[in-house]
Amino acid sequence: MPIDASNPPAFVGPLDAEAWEKLQTQLFTTSSKYSSDAVFTSEVFGFGATPEACYLFGLTVAAKTHDDDESEKTSETISSWQRQLSRLATHPSDAETTIEPLDADELIQRVAAFLKTTPVAKTDLSTALEAILWASAMVPLTRLLPQEIWWQLLSHLQQYRAEAALEAEPRSANYLLLAGELGITLAWRLPTLPSCGRIRQASLDAVSTFLEGEGDSIDRVLTRPQDLRLVVASLVRCERLFPIVSKRKFKKRYLEIAAEFATWMAALNRQDGSQVFTPTTGRDVKWDVKPPKSIQAGGKKHTKKRAKSSKNKLANNSVDLLGGLMRAASCFDVDTLVPAIAASLGQSHSGGRLAWEVSLPEAMWHAEEGKLVVMLPEWDVRRGRSFIDYSGEDMRVEIVGGRSSVFAGVHQTMVQVDGNAAHPKGPWEVTCEYSDDDVHMIEMEQPFTNGVVLQRQWMVVREDRCVMVSDAVLPAKPDGSAESKKAASDHVASEPIHAPELVCISRLPLAGEIEVVSDDEVREFVLTQRSKPRCKVLPLAASEWHVGPSDAKVSVSDDRHLVVETRGVGAIYSPIWMDFQPRRFGRPSTWRTLTIADNLQTVGREVAAGFRVQAGSEHWVIYRSLSGRKPRSFMGKHIVADFFAARFHPGDGGMEELVTVDESDVSK
Template identity: 30%
Template sequence: MSTTIPVPCDSQPASAVFSADGSDPRLVQFLEQWKSGKLWHKDAPRSLTKGWANLEEQQAWKRWAKYLSARSDGPLDEYQHGKSDPLDWGLPGGESPLAEVIAWRSSLDAMLKKATNGKPNAKLESLLAETLHDLQEGPSASPHALKAVVLAYRLPALASYLEPAMWWACTAVLLNLVAESANVSSEALEPEPVLVASLLAGELPLVLSVVLSELQPLRSLRDAARKSLSEVLIATTDGEGLIDATLLPAMPMLVASWTRSRAIGEELKKNCWSSEAETQYEWMVRQIIRLSRSSGMPVFTAEPLVAWPAGVLDTALELAGDDEDDTAAAARLAKVLPSIDGDYDEEDLPEPCVESEWSTLAVLATGWENSSCRVTVDYSRPQLGIEIETAGRVLMSGAWETKLSFAGKKLEPVEQWEQQCWHSDDECDFLDLVLEYTSGVRLERQLLLGKEDGFLLVHDVLHGPAQPAGEWQYCSNMPLFGGVTFAGEEETRDGRLLDVKGNARATVMPLALSEWRIEKRFGELSMEKHSLQLTQSARSTRLSCPLWFDLRSRRASRPRTWRQLTVAESLKVVPAEVAAGYRVQVGDAQWLSYRSLAPKANRTVLGQNTAAEMLLGRFYRTGEFAEILAVDPA
């Protein structure tokens, strides 16, 4: 397949293209215009363009190569924090195709370092010939797109070590990729197409317009690059810088590309994107900190990244962070960010939690510090993603699988998760979601993080057809992270979450099941295939399936117990398919959890009279009840 680029010549139609093959007459015409000096931008230095038309071809190339190699700084040299190269920011380790780009970039830079200035290098040309072939013949994929970006940054340095034909071939191929990127659509918010579009239609033309700004056809790419970068940044964020949850797998590389572009934009009169996009990027800086583990790795990351967050987040904070962003970074990431010290005032910290219906993403958090409890929820797909971190240790991360059947029929989701309620205050963060299934079944999933008490209540409620009752089979598999295991108690149905050293980091109680194993209850809490599995079954129209996580490891050794409570309405006990109440006790601390499954009514549970759909609170030693959250019926 021949490589084509737009003809940068006023005498040709804007849509005309030509091959990178030096024999193509249109490329010959392009190079003739360069030799004659007709392609210089008006701001090209006089020392470069003076007497250009009178130079012999070899003289012209030598002057051009010498001019490019004489540049003391590249566009990212100022932002190279530590040993990481900005072009490695956000890349995965291991043996993935993207990780191979690091090895390729390292080989390219090593050859440049060893090459003799002014002399073509055969090994370097061989590597680039293979690269150009891959870029032309290969798919429009993120590894190829990133190689193209790397090559663009290295074009000035390469001029002194390549034959003119090879250097112009590199430039032609890159320009053609920019032209072809107009056909790359990022309308579908999926990681790969959005990343490719951002690299090829945004960062690549921006880099070319800066590193070869003396050439009018390349400098003119800047406006299109600004437009593309603005569009992709605005299209992928919620208005407050929070990225769409479906893009979380590509978030590190996207942020890396946008931060490199923003660093370049710092030296441009019009920046690298629109003012609206700049606002999104400024907001994004804080969102990236929110979506970071205490280790600095992004949430839901299975393997460590090569260069993250050091470098990229240091640069983002320098370019677009404000005082609250710096304070949040100091509280959460001071140990992994070279530019941040650990001194901060707690009163200056912004809210640690966030929720966005648009992004289908929520972070429930007790604080920014490493000692805090944090729950990240990705509800962009039916198989909801969850990550739980406490005291700097990730306990769960990944896809939360839920299997349901009713009246002998296996159920499947028919819609996406819908957010019904989000609430955040000093006491708790609360997220209420609903998902529709086949056979008219509805799953309501509530997550409540107690900020002062350090617990997480995860409560699933299944709603079936009004009549008749059917047999429910419920199976929830929450993904344990790394070497975390669940150790069930011998005599009771609760257990502890243990780290790789066997230390208890949290305890878990299945509130709808009998505490003692000798008592029959239709369900079990266990570890299955590295997941925390809760199973329940019952014959009813509705089913309550709660799990209580005590996330304070210091309480793991304290006695704990729970009971299902009697709920009364108009002096009559109501069945569990109408309303459910639970008492939870750990040491001296006690809590009440109540949930109405049927339509609203005034009911009594454990001495508390309520018409709320959901009620949760703590009991003090005096017997006084303090409400943490009450949710009224819609």
């Protein structure tokens, strides 16, 4: 059966031996332009790492989660096989030697196992990437697989793409990888086959549709943050394949959306290069973050021409997969992503300059649909980072101080009302959000049974490197949201209202290797790692001294949680102040509960609460109303607000406002 390259027949296989051999020859011939190792390295997937790395980006993070004790072992097993298949795809001339030590029977078993997977639109991304790997290796596989199995594999891959195009949500990661990149890869690697050529345009359109989803696509992906790096890697490959397959490049807007995905990836970094909410690698990443000279900014002129292989090498030859992905993704927006990625890996810093001076992105990121919050004092990861995942009934949190995570895991809060346990009865909802050069702040609310709601505040005082996490238990309105009680003042005449006795137990999970050092005299804690202080913790609702009564007590549980138990009547406000500034660790700290007056009458903590925090010569003031916006005073300041935070200067008694929150606005 002759094969005409200009008008190829509709191969459906299997073919006779002569036709199959001719098809093999034609596939190698027509794809040779983009098959050689040199072209793969410099023009298609030239990331500065080995070519085969291009298909492995993100696999480790996708396979590892804190909830899966066997994930690390599983990841290594997958990685061993995926590496061999990726090398086969990127080194087709080595087809006969690449698969070793796997023999032919094991290869067939691998294919058979993949053929048993069901092509559904909601498959996990690791399986979706495996489909792309098989597609990218289809040409050399003609020499390694029996013809019948090869055709079955091709049919299965096409079925994956077709079903994803019909059923997957266009804003989902599965749509990008399966309806988009998988089809592009088949059209690129098997241009001789009409069945692959026909899906080329539809697959290109699928990638465009995903990117045109903009913020919706980003939010959708971030509902599973462990898949983010797989998505960024897919966008990198698609951006490089677009001009090869279609003779057109990513639009400017597509590059901007891809850059936002890459910025999220950098924002979710720890210093060792691992992603938050996954097990840490325990090592620093060695990566030269400077882009090739051909894409560096130079004065007012700026070009983004891709470097040839000889110019695309990193200074450190031991670049790992993370370095390759970060390097590749930085090309979406060199001016912004190169300094952001360098700072996120702890390899450069802004030197105290504002973000706009070094082209850094915003320092607070919030994906509302994904319910994921990132709060960075600065992009320099050594300054610490705070992460919140509020998609579940209990939040997942990770607070990084310098090189190490201090808190990491599920942050639980248990509430009792008149001795009866109250339980969550709805999702977390954001009620307030604010960010500027001084602070990041977000407040979330969750309805509970027994007529109460739980409000949680996170505030990062950026320059001071302090984090405050607070829980407030308040009466609920009929619709389940927080209700402001009437102030308990002598001049207010009202019928007696039952004020329930409340208990709020907050459990903050300690990260690995973190030890808690307590003080014999005061309720102050220092969190250490290998005997080095990482954070100082002040439970503001508790009395400072162990001697005497206290509304709160603090302990460390057997399952390694810092437990703060606070009691009150009617309403509770229990903030925890964390100081991550090393230069203050050796200085004495103290805190005091402030006296708050309303119309010349002192009010109780169920009405409003205030605290002054001191570390050496530095002071901060916190105020929170629990009973509506009424004029109140403390430390000589008169205020009408729901929340107020400031630096206090004892020399002149002045307060340098950080943030003020009222019912309708957040201001400075």
